[in-house]
Amino acid sequence: MESNALDVVSIEILIATFTNPWETSELEGEERVEFKPIPAKDLLVEILSTSELMIDLAYASAIFNDEDLAQNVVELSEKVDRLCYQLAMIIALAARDKEDAETMLGLWVLASNSDKISDAATDVAYTVLRGFGIPRIASEAFEEVEERIGRYYVNEGSILIGRSPRELALEGKIGVDIIALKRGDEWVFNPLDVKMEPNDLVLARGDRESLSAFKSIASGELKEFRVPQLPPQIEEKVKTPEQKLGGMLADLIDLAKLSVDLAHSSFLYFNPDIAREVGKLELLVDLLHTDLELEAIRTGREMGIPEEKVLGLLRLALAAENITDAARSIAEVVLGGVRPHPIVEQVMRETADTVFMASIGRGSKVVGMSLSQLNMEEMGLKAIAVRRGDRWIYKPAPAFVLDEGDVVVVSGYKEGREKFEKMLLPGENEFKER
Missing domain, CATH: 1.20.58.220 (Phosphate transport system protein phou homolog 2; domain 2)
Incomplete structure (x- = not known):
């Protein structure tokens, strides 16, 4: 009996961490939270993927002043809340002693803070829905961020028609990720297996050059998957x-x-x-x-x-x-010294994006090369930080030159990881400046 009582209390405490006080009565009146036997790994994958997607969708709704997209962000937030309730109950049921509690703590922190990230994205969406609007400068600001979001229509004659994002694998070809697609009045998020049709509206994520290439491909102007070099911005x-x-x-x-x-x-x-x-x-x-x-x-x-x-x-x-x-x-x-649960590594490898660390060893082909020479964006990757000795450099510039012993933290699409790691192997330098 004591164990059951403890489980109930634990569930209530964990659920409370995912719920804003002013939302509780509304939830109680509309929907009862019930336990479902869903694997914790599957729940965490969905929570992480959805919350990260919501950041891009929310800011996109602000850029384009798109109330329909903003409303979808709010609905995704409700989905994340429900997933977090389920994970909270699984964690409470799994923690039977001190060791279990310590092991499960990392999962709880990762999920609860992903929920906070989704809440922040929802705040952006509500800014659009409440009609506050944003100054023109705010929209222009998104032209300066490293990873941008573009909105493009698929025209007749485009080589995208009849093919799905999974088939196209654009992340590894031109460094673009299709995060959403609108057909008629319906949005589809992470549309991996949706075959594109004329007049589809596509939200794509990538850098300046990659999105320029995708725009030309979607319009039908460009008939191959390549990234034309653009003149430098002044x-x-x-x-x-x-x-x-x-x-x-x-x-x-x-x-x-x-x-x-x-x-x-x-x-x-x-x-x-x-x-x-x-x-x-x-x-x-x-x-x-x-x-x-x-x-x-x-x-x-x-x-x-x-x-x-x-x-x-x-x-x-x-x-x-x-x-x-x-x-x-x-x-x-x-x-705090809390090691991640074993399923965390599996979860990180199953989310849409990946984060990994790569060491520049002795004799590596990339020693002495700048990040711009690696053409990482064409693999859908970016260097988010570099450790050199005891010093960390985050957001390294394209002109940053790699040296033996550097450790690069890379973020991006899973498809580009293997190609990038092969580039780091010892051998003759075979890369050219873009």
Whole structure:
């Protein structure tokens, strides 16, 4: 009897961590949470994949002022809540003693903070749904982030027609990931096996060059899967107050995504060094967020930007900080000495994106090469951090030159990992500058 009572109390405590107080009565009135025997690994894969997808979808809804997409983000948040309830109950039932509790703690922290990330994405969606809108500079800011989101129609004659994202494997060919597809009035998320048709609206994720190539392919202009080289962007020497504010927002979004990648990496590899870097990032984001708030108030007053649009901008920035706070909480588990549950590695390898560490050994072909020479974006990969000796460099520049002994933390698509790791093997340098 004592064990059953403990299980009930544990379930109630765990469920409470996933529920906002003002949402409880609504949930109680509409839907009863019931236990379902779903494997914890499957639940965690779905929670991580959905919460990470929601970040991109939410900011996309803000870029394009798309209320339909924003509403879908809200519905995905409700899905994550339900998945977290199920995982909470499984954890409570599985923890029978102190050792079990310590083993399961990592799963709980990873899931609960993924739920917080989905909540932050939902806040962005509500900014759109409540009609606050965002200034033009906020939309332009997304032109400065490293990983962008584009929205493109599939035209008659495109080589995409009749083929699914899984068949096309665009991540490894041009570094683009199709994260959503709209056909008629219906959105399909992670449409891996959906064969594309004329007039489909596609949300794609990638860098500037990759998305430019995808746009040409979707329109029917480009008939092969390659990334044409674009002329370099010319940065304006003097930025207006609005452009400065947009750049600050872009930095916040980049750092928020980076913090999640690093937190997952620190957790997967049980690496306290990376975990400490997440803490530094969180502090940097706090400072940058404060600077942005002051700049937004000042710029809004001087430029006559409507108050509701300034508020919308501030909400987007706050969501980025909340995402970083959740990433820090994941990293703190590593610093607390709690090792990940064995299923965590399986989960990380089954999510859409992957995070892995690669060492540059003696005689590696890439020693002395810059990151830009590796053409990682064409494999759907990016270097999010490099450890050199005792020092970490995050968001290394394209001109960063690799050296023997460097450890590179890479984020991106699973399909590109094997190709990248082969590049690091000893041998003659065979790469050319782009």
